[in-house]
Every structure is written in structure tokens, then in C-alpha cells.
Amino acid sequence: MDKLVISGSPHVHQNTSIPKLMYMVVIAMIPAMLVSFYMFGLGALRVFLIAVLSCYLFEYLIQRYLIKGPITINDGSALITGILLAFNVPSSIPWWMMVVGALVAIGMGKMSFGGLGKNPFNPALVGRVFMLISFPVEMTRWPKPIVSREYFSFAGVDDKVLDTVTGPTPLGVLQEKGVEGLSQTSNYADLMLGQMGGSMGEISAIALVIGGLYLLFRRVISWHIPVAYLGSSFALAAILWFANPTQYADPFFHLVTGGLILGVFYMATDYVSSPISAKGQIIFGVGAGVLTILIRVFGSYPEGVSFAILLMNAATPLINNRFKPKRFGHKPAKAA
Amino acid sequence: MKALKTFKLGGIHPQEYKISADKPIEVLPIPKTVNIPVAQNLGAPSKVVVKKGEQVKTGQLIAKGEAFISANVHASVSGKVKKVDEVLDTSGYKRLAVTIQSEGDEWEEDIDTSEEIKKEITASQQEIIDKIQEKGVVGLGGATFPSHVKLKVPEGKTAEYLIINGVECEPFLTSDHRLMVEKGEELMVGIELLKKGLGVEKVLIGIENNKPDAIKYLSEVASQYENIEVQPLKVKYPQGGEKQLIKALLGREVPSGKLPIEVGCVVNNVGTAYAVYEAVQKNKPLVDRVVTVTGKNLEKPCNLQVRIGTPVQDLIDKAGGLPEDTGKVVNGGPMMGKALTSLEAPIVKGTSGVIVFPKGEATRVTQKTCIRCGKCVEACPMGLEPFYLAQLAEKELWDRAEENLIMDCIECGSCHYTCPSGRPLLDYIRVGKPNVGQMIKNRGN
Numbered sequence: 001m002d003k004l005v006i007s008g009s010p011h012v013h014q015n016t017s018i019p020k021l022m023y024m025v026v027i028a029m030i031p032a033m034l035v036s037f038y039m040f041g042l043g044a045l046r047v048f049l050i051a052v053l054s055c056y057l058f059e060y061l062i063q064r065y066l067i068k069g070p071i072t073i074n075d076g077s078a079l080i081t082g083i084l085l086a087f088n089v090p091s092s093i094p095w096w097m098m099v100v101g102a103l104v105a106i107g108m109g110k111m112s113f114g115g116l117g118k119n120p121f122n123p124a125l126v127g128r129v130f131m132l133i134s135f136p137v138e139m140t141r142w143p144k145p146i147v148s149r150e151y152f153s154f155a156g157v158d159d160k161v162l163d164t165v166t167g168p169t170p171l172g173v174l175q176e177k178g179v180e181g182l183s184q185t186s187n188y189a190d191l192m193l194g195q196m197g198g199s200m201g202e203i204s205a206i207a208l209v210i211g212g213l214y215l216l217f218r219r220v221i222s223w224h225i226p227v228a229y230l231g232s233s234f235a236l237a238a239i240l241w242f243a244n245p246t247q248y249a250d251p252f253f254h255l256v257t258g259g260l261i262l263g264v265f266y267m268a269t270d271y272v273s274s275p276i277s278a279k280g281q282i283i284f285g286v287g288a289g290v291l292t293i294l295i296r297v298f299g300s301y302p303e304g305v306s307f308a309i310l311l312m313n314a315a316t317p318l319i320n321n322r323f324k325p326k327r328f329g330h331k332p333a334k335a336a
Numbered sequence: 337m338k339a340l341k342t343f344k345l346g347g348i349h350p351q352e353y354k355i356s357a358d359k360p361i362e363v364l365p366i367p368k369t370v371n372i373p374v375a376q377n378l379g380a381p382s383k384v385v386v387k388k389g390e391q392v393k394t395g396q397l398i399a400k401g402e403a404f405i406s407a408n409v410h411a412s413v414s415g416k417v418k419k420v421d422e423v424l425d426t427s428g429y430k431r432l433a434v435t436i437q438s439e440g441d442e443w444e445e446d447i448d449t450s451e452e453i454k455k456e457i458t459a460s461q462q463e464i465i466d467k468i469q470e471k472g473v474v475g476l477g478g479a480t481f482p483s484h485v486k487l488k489v490p491e492g493k494t495a496e497y498l499i500i501n502g503v504e505c506e507p508f509l510t511s512d513h514r515l516m517v518e519k520g521e522e523l524m525v526g527i528e529l530l531k532k533g534l535g536v537e538k539v540l541i542g543i544e545n546n547k548p549d550a551i552k553y554l555s556e557v558a559s560q561y562e563n564i565e566v567q568p569l570k571v572k573y574p575q576g577g578e579k580q581l582i583k584a585l586l587g588r589e590v591p592s593g594k595l596p597i598e599v600g601c602v603v604n605n606v607g608t609a610y611a612v613y614e615a616v617q618k619n620k621p622l623v624d625r626v627v628t629v630t631g632k633n634l635e636k637p638c639n640l641q642v643r644i645g646t647p648v649q650d651l652i653d654k655a656g657g658l659p660e661d662t663g664k665v666v667n668g669g670p671m672m673g674k675a676l677t678s679l680e681a682p683i684v685k686g687t688s689g690v691i692v693f694p695k696g697e698a699t700r701v702t703q704k705t706c707i708r709c710g711k712c713v714e715a716c717p718m719g720l721e722p723f724y725l726a727q728l729a730e731k732e733l734w735d736r737a738e739e740n741l742i743m744d745c746i747e748c749g750s751c752h753y754t755c756p757s758g759r760p761l762l763d764y765i766r767v768g769k770p771n772v773g774q775m776i777k778n779r780g781n
Contacts, residue, residue: 005664005698006428006677008763010749011691012350012507012670016711016756018704075704117705222714271709276721327719327741328345328579329592 018116022076024220028211029083029266035193035207036200039145040091043152044200050095052082054102062111069115077116081105084124087201087262088306089131091152092143092162097135101127121313122270125306132306141166142197169197170257174249175302182249191256202259212265221269224278228285229264229292230255236293248297260292263305273313280316280323288312340545342570343583346717348750350573350671352546356510356630356637361518363641364654366438370412370645371423371682372398373433377474378481379405384434390417395444395621398434401472407482408472410621412643413438426648426667426684428677436645448618453521457528459616464533471615472622472685476607477501477576478668480686483612486602487533495536496600499585500527500609502543502550503569503576506669509689511626512606514639516543516550519610520557526613527564533612534602539564540585541606544571573671574748578603580717592744607688622685627651631692633659642683649679651690663698666691671749704757712751712761718744722751722761729768738772745769 036044055078063071085105089098105127113119132139141162143152148165170191173181190196194204202208215221237251254260268274268288275284288308295304375381380403386392392411399409415438422430443449459467469484489495504512516523531539541558543551545568558564569575569584579590581603588599596603604612607625614620623644630637635656642651648665652658658665658679666673667687683690712722720741728737742765751761 004662004676004678006675007664007698007700008675008760008766009666009668009673009747010671010753010762011664011666011673011675011693012697012753013701013758014348014350014754016754017701017758018707018756021709021756072704115705117707222710271707276708276710276713276723324740325713325716325719325721326345327592327744328583328717329589329594329744330719330741 019074019076021220022080024218025080025215025266026076026083028214028220029087029201031207031210032087032201032204032262033083035204036087036091039149039194039203040143040200041149041152043091043143043148046095046152047089047091047093047098047200048083048086050098051086051102052079054099055079055082055085055106058103058106059111062107063115067111067115072116075116078106081110081124081127084201084266085127087266088124088128088199088259089139090142090198091148091200092141092166093138097131097138100134101131104130117272119272120316121310122267122273125267125310129306129310140172142169142172144197145195145203167197169302170253171296171302172197179246179249182253188252188256196257198257199259202262205256205261208261208265212261215265215269221265222278222281224281225269225274225285226264228282229268229289232286232289233260233293236290240293240297254293254296258296258303259305263288263292263309268309268312273316275316275319275323277320277323277325279325280319283319283323284312284316287315340568340570341584342572343575343580343717345719346715346750347572347574347580348715348753349571350507350753352571353507353630353632354510354513354546355508355632356628356639357513357547359510359514359638361514361626361639361641364643364646364650366413366441366643367646367650369418369435369437370643371425371433371435371647372409372412372645373423373425373431373682373684374399374409375431376409376480376644376684376686377401377407378479379403379407381432382406382409384420384432386417386420386434388417388419391415392417392436393442393444395447395623401482405482405485407474408470408621409434410472410623411436412623412645414442415439424678424681426674426676426681426687428674433682447620449620453525454617455521455525457525457532459529461532461535464529464616467616468533468612471620473608473611473615474622474685475605476611476625476685476688477605478672478686478688483604483608486604487530489534489597493597494600495534495597495602496538497586497602498527498531498534498536498539499578499581499596499601499603500539500541500606501576501578501581501603502541502547502554502606503581504547505544505571505573505576506671506689508630508691509628509669510630511628511639511688513547513550515606515610515626516547516554520553522613523554523606523609524557524561524564525617526609526611528561529612529616530604530609536602537563541566542569542575542581542585543567544569544575546571574717574746574750577717577746577748579746592741625683625685625687627683627687628689629655630689631659633661633694634692635659644685645682647680647682648676648690651683652679652692659692659694661694661696662692663695664693666693671753672747700760701758703759706757706759709756711754711756715750715754717748717750718746720745722765723759725768726759726761726764729764732771734768734772734775737768738776742768742772743776
């Protein structure tokens with residue numbers, strides 16, 4: 001007999017790993033990806049490929065030549081960052097902007113802090129906000145779903161037709177023209193299915209919710225952040241709407257437009273950059289929800305999901321320090 | 337249907353693998369030699385009272401527990417004391433043990449070895465406690481805390497409930513299960529004895545719902561007695577931890593750093609209750625126990641009644657021998673048991689099982705970076721942050737580890753079990769605890 005293996009307990013382990021969790025997130029994003037292919041055609045596929053391949057490439061190059069450590073591009077996290085980044089841009093984005101965005105997301109957002117597990121901010125959002133501020137025109141030019149399909153190819157979009165096949169997002173309309181302007185946009189059923197202008201991955205609330213429920217069901221994410229985020233943004237929007245329905249949009253409108261559902265299920269729930277304890281996660285979700293609505297209603301940007309989540313990411317270490325899990329055998333009043 | 341009771345905070349559901357659950361308890365033949373460690377219980381080691389070359393009978397005292405927390409040890413076979421020396425025990429360390437060459441099985445005359453069930457209780461409260469002490473009964477759930485000490489309720493405290501732990505939440509293990517199904521009558525007498533010894537009125541027996549036969553049978557037997565209630569519990573690990581069990585049964589939370597008596601409870605394992613029955617009613621010391629021998633590739637997984645000091649190898653031979661591809665042999669449950677360094681290690685009072693793991697499951701995966709997913713926090717039944725405690729221990733930040741309640745850890749292993757990065761969180765915490773303990777001790781001086 002060979003020598004026996006000696007190791008500390010436990011001797012059995014759950015059948016899980018980082019790639020398994022990551023690929024479940026990827027599976028959850030498939031419905032929204034399919035919607036974006038349907039709505040934006042080849043243009044969408046082009047952006048996805050550029051984003052994902054760039055993320056893989058930059059992660060590999062940085063690990064190989066700058067950090068000179070182990071290569072971990074197969075853990076699935078670069079794939080998620082790539083898809084999320086593509087979800088957060090319009091399908092008409094020039095290819096090189098997408099590459100720059102991926103470099104910022106992976107390089108600045110993740111690897112500069114030491115790689116997966118060390119990044120305080122959601123890498124995809126770092127890349128997205130960098131692009132939004134650096135390329136404000138290209139990042140806010142929204143191809144119309146379906147009608148824009150045929151004008152897009154792998155090579156990009158024909159500049160001459162660009163103005164005729166793009167239009168504002170519902171939140172953009174709200175920002176520009178107020179509640180009255182909204183009557184021109186689609187009805188709620190269309191909004192939920194993805195019949196609106198917007199970033200590639202954010203348009204179909206239904207597809208995103210399906211994936212989100214899958215993540216909850218497989219226990220990849222817990223309910224705390226999504227429920228707190230949805231609940232607080234809905235509540236604040238409802239209060240404003242009740243106060244003055246002619247000035248403020250109704251809360252359902254806020255839920256189904258922009259990147260709220262995308263943010264709630266796929267970006268605010270990022271393990272690394274969100275709080276650990278249930279209490280902390282609820283505070284994080286409420287904070288993100290309130291900030292989102294405040295930015296949308298009172299800020300100069302029509303959409304606030306990215307900023308709200310990044311701001312709450314910044315608050316996460318503080319939340320983790322202050323809000324510890326419920327301890328066994330300690331009086332609840334005890335502050336940490 | 338009403339939802340089954342369980343504890344709320346944390347917990348996991350490992351696969352059960354109770355493959356030996358329907359195997360009746362068999363008596364393992366007397367081994368040729370036994371190595372009986374003299375420090376088998378929590379607390380101080382006992383003092384050896386036999387010499388090399390001396391003839392001993394089964395059940396004869398060979399080491400006396402003299403400190404407050406210590407227990408007597410008895411010869412588990414009759415024969416000649418071959419040596420009193422250090423042997424490798426289940427902990428992987430060499431410890432003082434009495435080696436006896438067995439020559440048959442001649443018992444001390446005053447021990448009742450008959451099969452007859454003696455139900456009538458004649459011993460007084462003090463006599464019960466004394467008998468338990470004399471016969472070396474310790475907690476057989478694994479912690480091996482001397483049982484007579486548990487029955488002495490500290491001044492100013494009152495015991496309200498006796499809780500009998502029939503949870504057996506560890507995967508694979510079935511020794512308590514078999515005991516409950518086969519020795520229910522004796523068990524109930526043992527419970528009555530503990531009840532009298534402790535001076536309590538109410539008894540709760542907690543059994544997880546994956547043992548419906550034990551729940552049904554013990555409920556029947558318990559109906560002949562007053563105030564003994566069998567409570568089925570939802571399957572969840574680590575429900576057999578006494579703090580979790582009390583929470584599940586009564587909703588009471590034992591305060592940090594305190595014993596169950598703080599909330600009016602004393603918890604005893606079913607195996608202990610059986611040993612108490614034998615000690616008091618049959619005058620029989622704790623010289624044998626039921627051990628589950630199991631493993632996915634083992635030919636004949638079984639439950640064996642084994643003399644203390646029997647080499648693990650004997651048990652494995654009885655179960656069909658060690659499979660070709662064996663990578664690891666564990667003493668105890670898969671969640672909290674210890675990996676054995678040698679199959680010559682003796683069975684001790686705290687050994688509830690011997691589990692054989694194939695090579696593929698013996699080694700750990702390479703640990704990856706922590707992604708702060710919080711699965712360990714979700715799983716921790718004490719509400720701790722294992723990933724954080726592990727980091728603090730790694731960096732030797734003992735005072736911050738103390739602030740973050742490292743000493744509350746019950747070492748159930750749920751954190752390492754759930755970790756998707758395969759981080760040995762409990763290893764780090766185990767390194768941290770003695771260091772923090774030492775720091776607290778030094779501060780007290």
C-alpha cells in the first residue's frame with residue numbers, strides 16, 4: 001500500500017469551483033445575448049467578439065508579461081467581464097473603442113489591484129464608465145432595434161445611414177422632454193421584450209429576469225442585493241411619482257428601462273465588489289437603488305445604474321467593516 | 337405538515353452516503369493485542385496503575401483519572417500487560433498507552449455480561465454519578481468530555497432539559513443510528529439514569545429525519561416513560577453540534593464562550609446514554625463501543641462493536657480489507673474526523689467511525705484566490721467570516737482575529753466544504769485558535 005494522505009478535516013467537499021460559478025453566470029446571460037443578436041444583428045455579434053477576445057487577450061498579456069504569475073484566463077471571469085462590457089455599449093460602437101474599454105476594464109479595473117478577488121470595483125463598469133466619459137458621442141448613439149439590423153455588418157456601421165437608424169433611449173427622452181415626451185415611446189410590453197433603444201444587453205427586462213431567476217435558483221447569487229436594489233429604486237420612484245405624476249415617470253417605467261435589471265442581477269451582485277453579510281448586501285442594494293433614481297431624476301446623466309453601483313462598490317469595505325453577519329450566541333445589539 | 341425544526345444560522349447539506357445504515361451491529365472478535373491510550377478524553381491524562389508483566393482481567397482499572405476533568409481507563413481484554421509505553425494513536429502523535437496481550441476474555445467478577453435488560457433503577461443520584469465516573473464513561477459523540485463532570489451542575493445554574501443527541505449529522509456514520517434501532521430499551525434506561533443523575537424532568541431526543549426507523553422505534557419505547565420526547569429534525573449539518581442542537585430543539589442560543597447549562601441544557605450523545613446504562617445497571621466499564629466502518633469502495637461496510645484499543649486494521653479486515661485504490665483513512669466523520677497516519681492506530685472511546693476514501697477523493701484541489709463570494713459566511717453556523725479569519729490567521733493578526741470571534745469557531749468545516757476556491761479555511765483557523773487562546777491566557781496573568 002502507498003502512504004496514506006494526511007490532511008485536516010473536512011475530507012469531503014462541495015462539487016464547486018470558481019469556473020463552475022462563473023459559467024453559470026454566463027449561462028444566465030445567454031437569453032439577453034440572444035435578444036441583442038435578434039435586435040441588432042451582426043453588429044451585436046461583432047461587439048461581443050471584440051469585447052470578449054480583448055478581455056481574454058489583455059488578461060493573458062498582463063498575467064504573462066507584467067505580473068509574471070500564473071495564467072488564470074480560464075477561470076471564466078474574463079469572459080463575464082467581456083460579455084458585461086458588450087452588454088453595456090451600443091451595437092454601433094467602433095471596434096477600437098471597445099478594445100480600449102476592455103483594456104481599461106481588465107487592466108485598470110482588475111489586474112492593477114492584483115487580479116480576480118482583489119478588485120474593489122466591478123471591472124466591466126470601470127471600463128464602461130471610462131468609455132462613457134471618454135467617448136460621449138459614440139456611447140450615447142443608440143441604434144434602433146430591428147430596423148437598424150440590416151445596416152450593421154462585421155465591418156461596423158455605414159456612417160451615412162447612422163443618423164437615420166439611431167434614436168434616443170426612453171430615459172434619454174425622459175431627460176430631454178419630461179414625462180410628456182414618453183407617450184411617443186413604446187408601450188410596456190415592447191419595453192420589457194427589448195423594443196427600445198439602449199445598450200445591447202440592457203434592453204430586454206424579461207430576458208434578464210429569466211437569467212436572474214436562474215442565478216437565484218442555482219444559488220449563485222443570494223436574493224438580498226436584487227430585492228433591496230429593485231425594492232428601493234421602485235419605492236423612491238413611486239414616492240416621486242405620487243408626489244407629482246406630471247413631472248416624474250412612474251416606477252414601472254424606471255424598472256424596465258435603462259440598465260436597471262442588468263445592473264441588479266449581473267453587476268451589483270458581483271462577488272468581489274459587493275458586501276459579504278446579508279445585512280451589508282441589503283444596505284448595498286438600497287444604496288444603489290436610491291442613487292440610481294436620484295441620478296436619473298436629478299442628475300445630468302439620463303441613466304445612473306453604472307455610477308450608483310460603482311459608488312456602492314467604493315462603500316463596500318466600509319459596509320463590510322460595520323455590518324458583520326448575525327453572530328451565534330451574541331446579543332444583537334453588539335456593534336462591531 | 338408542519339416544517340421540521342432545525343437551526344437557522346448557516347449550515348450545509350453534504351451528500352449523506354449512509355451506506356451502512358441497514359447493517360446490524362456485529363461483534364468484532366477479540367484482537368491479539370490492544371493498545372489503550374491513557375489520555376482518551378478531553379482534559380488531563382490519567383495515571384497508569386498497572387505494571388508491565390501484570391495479569392489483568394477485562395474491565396480492570398488500568399489508569400485512574402485524578403484531575404477534575406479526567407476519566408478512568410479500563411482493560412478491554414484480559415491478559416498480560418506487555419508494555420506501558422508511547423504508541424502512535426489516532427491523533428498521529430505518540431502518546432502513553434497500555435499494551436495488553438490478550439489471552440481470552442476473562443471479565444472482572446462483578447461485571448454483569450449477560451444480555452438481560454435491567455430496567456429497574458436502584459442507584460441514587462450520587463451513586464449514578466459515582467458509577468459513571470468509576471466506569472470511565474466519556475462523551476461518545478467525539479468530544480470525549482468526561483460524563484460525570486457534565487452531570488455536576490455548577491452552583492447557581494439549573495438544568496431544565498436533558499438533551500439526547502441522536503442527530504448523527506456527519507455523512508457516512510451510522511453507529512448511533514444502529515444503536516438507536518437495536519438498543520432502544522437499554523438506551524431509554526440510560527436516559528432515565530442520566531435524568532436522575534442530573535435531576536431534570538424533561539428529556540428531548542433529537543434525531544434527523546433521515547433515520548425514520550429510529551424516530552419511530554424510539555418514540556414507541558419513549559411512550560412507556562414520562563417526559564421523554566423524540567423530536568425529528570430536518571437534515572442539516574452541523575446539527576449534532578450541541579449549540580446548534582439546542583437552538584434547533586428549543587430555540588435557545590448558548591452565549592459565546594459558555595456551556596449549554598447557561599440556557600438550562602445538558603447534552604449527551606446516544607452512545608453515551610448507552611454506556612451509562614452499562615456502567616450503572618451492569619457495572620460494566622467503557623471497554624467497547626460501536627464503530628462504523630465504511631467507504632464508497634469498501635467491500636462490506638458495517639457497524640462493529642469493538643474493544644477499545646483494537647487496531648484500525650482489524651476493523652478494515654472485517655469490512656473486506658483495504659481497497660486497492662485507498663488514498664486516505666479517516667478516524668471519525670468526513671467533516672470533522674482526523675486522517676490516520678497508520679492503520680495500527682487503536683480505536684479509542686471517541687472513535688465513531690473509520691472511513692476509507694479512494695485516491696481520487698483523498699487529495700485536496702489546488703487552492704485558488706478568494707473571490708469573496710461569501711459562501712463560507714453563508715455556511716458558517718456560528719455567524720463568523722471564515723475567509724476573513726483565515727486571512728487574519730495567515731497574517732498572524734491575532735488581536736483582530738479575536739475581535740472577529742475566532743474562538744467561537746466550532747471547527748465543523750462547513751466553510752472549507754463550500755469554498756469554490758478550495759481554500760483550507762479551517763486549517764488557517766485551527767492555526768489561529770491556539771495562538772489567540774495563548775494571547776488571551778497571557779493577558780489574564
